Amino acid sequence: MSEHPVSALETISSQPLSAYDPSLLLEMFRRMTLVREFELRAIEERRNGLIPGFIHPCVGQEATAVGACLALKQDDVITSTHRGHGHLIGKGGDPRYMMAELAGRSTGYCLGRGGSLHIADFDLGMLGANGIVAGGIPIAVGAGLAFHLRGEKRVALAFFGDGAVNQGAFHEAANMAGLWKLPVIFMCENNLYGEGTPQHKQAPIADLARRAEGYGFPGVIVDGNDVLEVYEAVRMAAERARAGLGPTFIEGKTYRQRGHYEGDPMVYRTQEEMEYWKARDPVVLFRRRLLEAGVFDAQTLDKVHQDVLHQLDEAVAFAKSAPIPGPEEALLGVYGDTHNGLVF
Amino acid sequence: MREITFAEAIREALREEMHRDASVFIMGEDVGVFGGVFGVTAGLYEEFGPDRVRDTPISESAIVGGGLGAAMMGMRPVVEIMFGDFLMCAGDQIVNQAAKARYMSGGKAKVPLTIRVTTGAPGSAAAQHSQSPESWFMNVPGLKIAVPATPADAKGLLKTAIRGEDPVLFFEHKMLYAVRGPVPEDPDFTIPFGAANLARAGRDLTIIAIGGMLAKALEAADALSQEGIEAEVIDPRTLVPLDKDALIRSAAKTGRVVIAHEAHKRAGPGAEIAALLAEEAVEYLDGPIMRVAAKNVPIPYSPVLEEEVLPGVDDILAAARFLMGGAKA
Structure with missing residues (x-):
């Protein structure tokens, strides 16, 4: 069975709940619930035929997505992955435009041209999900370079998985960001599987944050199923970046509760393992913690949940009634300058 | 009209565009202190400093991807890939990322990125430093491909690339760098794309x-x-x-x-x-x-x-x- 081994690296702990503004805690809970329910609803609507393409749900990874995004400022930017719905919602994405994009509609975030794998909202600083596991990391470094060149105190955070650290683009980007001390956060969601192969069969080390040392910046490990630990680590990394001290690699140890893609037969892991991790479900854990500490009562959290479900009903209705693109739209928007159509 | 070399014409275009627009910067292998292995960027490091004429590690993916991310954030990077053969090292960032970002995002991503790259055989440089890979990229919607053949065209087309809104692969034949020809001095001299x-x-x-x-x-x-x-x-x-x-x-x-x-x-x-x-x-x-x-x-x-x-x-x-x-x- 795959479990994350105990680490010897620097780890980060969250502060007691009383140290946080309750409105922040409630927003964390709301966004995590929205991510979870968005994924479950998208899976359902794919089965129902509303969503034509494949999707890679992030069920079980809500804490890394939401904890990281809420620790950033509005004008900070992120690059995302194939498992990116949580990242967009974490950054404030609107489920209506998300669902419409997944349904391939003209009013989706990307006019139906990108789908789940390429969803983006530059207004929210979400520079795109990505079909290539390390593909977004150099882009985040470039965004950090732009902030550096203009003297802006902004931060670029690259989300990626444990699989991506074995792709060359990660190495080049991490080296460059470390060399130039760019305001970049390398946010690794180690969910123990790269597609259908366990992490321990893909790299000779289990603590991927150790790689940071080779690039000259700190590597930090957090419990990726603890939203507050993720939040603290990213908050500290962002402070470091804004102070001109360069990148931080944060490894959030987490688990992908569903398949690599929806419909994945998952022959590569056991029922026992999945049960083990379900007992460490980040949304359930955070809800329990909020209740036990008496920050919110069950009624308040139930209301949040109900509102989220209602919001998703609206999102699905929006997507269903959204216009289907006309075939002529396929030829639009490849270039900014088309030279009187010559490029086609 | 005064005559300058193909290399000088490119340098002049870079210089003028960097003076004209603070968002233009250069990065690549040996482009700074060295002045470029073919001498194209000589003097620009001294004039604009290490931030805007940026020596990079030998990391083609990060050079192109870094340029792409900076372009998405409103810069107009001119990145240099020393040899066309090395474009393959940055294949994903060129083909899957830069070329498609605008389209996939429904127009949200804007990619004013110029990739300067040398092409052609300079003589006994053998199989990994002599290729002319232009057509590999003609098959990729989203890219533009410039192939200047004279000093004036090099200057005019490069300025169009830098001022444009799209990723451009700008192929400079190594044997042309020393060729002289008349080049207009007007800083707004440009040559449109798609005009033979x-x-x-x-x-x-x-x-x-x-x-x-x-x-x-x-x-x-x-x-x-x-x-x-x-x-x-x-x-x-x-x-x-x-x-x-x-x-x-x-x-x-x-x-x-x-x-x-x-x-x-x-x-x-x-x-x-x-x-x-x-x-x-x-x-x-x-x-x-x-x-x-x-x-x-x-x-x-x-x-x-x-x-x-x-x-x-x-x-x-x-x-x-x-x-x-x-x-x-």
């Missing part, structure tokens, strides 16, 4: 010459003129977009077409141009469309072997004479 240059007018046949082959085509045309054959020479200047009207017009005028490029013959730029003419201009043609190109083997090291593989003036002459009724070489 009629380098020589003629009535008997058309030679479509790309990049480093333009000078060879003009030399061939002079020789043909001695034989009473007047060749028209056209340089497309950009392969994407392609000024197909100009090519069709010339084909219609002469009825005979030779396409000359240094890229390998199989699926090189000439394959696309020939197919286009076959589709849209076949009724004007009096003979087959001939391609003069590198033979389909890796570019060899030893001079005799290399000369056998690369296309030259003689190959253009042979194709032209065949079209004019001579024997096939």
Whole structure:
């Protein structure tokens, strides 16, 4: 069975709940619930035929997505992955435009041209999900370079998985960001599987944050199923970046509760393992913690949940009634300058 | 008009655009202190400093991807890939990321990114430093491809690339860097993409010459003129977009077409141009469309072997004479 081994690296702990503004805690809970329910609803609507393409749900990874995004400022930017719905919602994405994009509609975030794998909202600083596991990391470094060149105190955070650290683009980007001390956060969601192969069969080390040392910046490990630990680590990394001290690699140890893609037969892991991790479900854990500490009562959290479900009903209705693109739209928007159509 | 070299023309374009727009910056391997392995960026580091003329690690993915991310954030990066052969190291960032970002995001991503890269065989540089990879990227929607053949075109096209809104692969033939020619001094001199240059007018046949082959085509045309054959020479200047009207017009005028490029013959730029003419201009043609190109083997090291593989003036002459009724070489 795959479990994350105990680490010897620097780890980060969250502060007691009383140290946080309750409105922040409630927003964390709301966004995590929205991510979870968005994924479950998208899976359902794919089965129902509303969503034509494949999707890679992030069920079980809500804490890394939401904890990281809420620790950033509005004008900070992120690059995302194939498992990116949580990242967009974490950054404030609107489920209506998300669902419409997944349904391939003209009013989706990307006019139906990108789908789940390429969803983006530059207004929210979400520079795109990505079909290539390390593909977004150099882009985040470039965004950090732009902030550096203009003297802006902004931060670029690259989300990626444990699989991506074995792709060359990660190495080049991490080296460059470390060399130039760019305001970049390398946010690794180690969910123990790269597609259908366990992490321990893909790299000779289990603590991927150790790689940071080779690039000259700190590597930090957090419990990726603890939203507050993720939040603290990213908050500290962002402070470091804004102070001109360069990148931080944060490894959030987490688990992908569903398949690599929806419909994945998952022959590569056991029922026992999945049960083990379900007992460490980040949304359930955070809800329990909020209740036990008496920050919110069950009624308040139930209301949040109900509102989220209602919001998703609206999102699905929006997507269903959204216009289907006309075939002529396929030829639009490849270039900014088309030279009187010559490029086609 | 004053004459400067192809390399100086590129440097002048870079300098002027960096003065004109603070969002323009340069990065690449050895572009700073070294001044570029071909000397193109010499002096710019001293003038603009290490931030805007940025030496990078040998990391082509991060150079292109870094340029892409900076472009998305409103900069106008000019990144340099030292040899066209090395573009493959940045393949994902060029093909899957930069080329498609605007389209996939429904127009949210804007990618004003210029990728300067050298192309062609400089002589005994062998198979990994001599390729002409232009056509590999013609098959990728979202990219634009410039192939300047003169100093003036190099300056004018580079300024258009930098001021434009899209990712551009800007191919500079290594053997052109020292070539001199008249170049306008007007800082707003630009050359539009998709506008072919009629380098020589003629009535008997058309030679479509790309990049480093333009000078060879003009030399061939002079020789043909001695034989009473007047060749028209056209340089497309950009392969994407392609000024197909100009090519069709010339084909219609002469009825005979030779396409000359240094890229390998199989699926090189000439394959696309020939197919286009076959589709849209076949009724004007009096003979087959001939391609003069590198033979389909890796570019060899030893001079005799290399000369056998690369296309030259003689190959253009042979194709032209065949079209004019001579024997096939």
